[in-house]
Amino acid sequence: MRKKFFTVKRLSFIAVFAALSILFYTVVPKISLPIFPAFLELNFSMIPIVICAFMLGPIDGAICVVLRFLVKLPMTHTVCVGETADLLIGLPVALSAGIFYNHTQFKLKELWAFLSAFLIWVMMGVFTNAAINIPFYKTVLEGGMQAIIGASNDAFQLISAGKIPVITENNFMFYYIFYAVIPFNMILAAIVLLITWPVHKRIKILYSSIGENKSNDVEED
Secondary structure (H helix, E strand, O other): OEEOOOOHHHHHHHHHHHHHHHHHHHOOOOEEOOOOOOOOEEOOOHHHHHHHHHHOOHHHHHHHHHHHHHHHHHHOOOOOHHHHHHHHHHHHHHHHHHHHHHOOOOOOHHHHHHHHHHHHHHHHHHHHHHHHHHHHHHHHOOOHHHHHHHHHHHHHHHHOOOOOOOOOOOOHHHHHHHHHHHHHHHHHHHHHHHHHHHHHHHHHHHHHHHOOOHHHHEEOO
């Protein structure tokens, strides 16, 4: 018996989910919330990716993330930094969701899949902002760190009801991570996963022949 990993049907579904994700990423307007710095914007391109990871598996979801990244690169407005951060967040989220849903025997595996995706999303959001985004923009922006602080201060005061003291280069990262990055990514991940849940439930009937039931991907030599 030889397993055909990618069938025409499976590749077609990957293409559809990747195209939907790219549309959400490039065409649908992003949303800024006044309680966060304006450069933190909500986008919902992970919805088709998480559904793909559930429906087909972790590798398929990861492929959608990579395709989204490659298509967006020529249109970048962030010197590829934003796209790279989204790639580093999207890959482990798609892999964890797909692995827990398709390759574990846990009870309530859907809940575990959503919970793992949520936690990994928030953790990777912290990592990409602390290790990539802020260090990069500190270097390339005119005004450096003071420009970033200026763009963030109003949001910090709003979300903390004016309780945050004067922001300096020494304390910026602490307040940025705990008052902006963590709550922002918690909100974005929760919205995406809560929208994904009912959509996933409605199209779950397709999974038996494409995702969970692997017999369709097997043929005799």
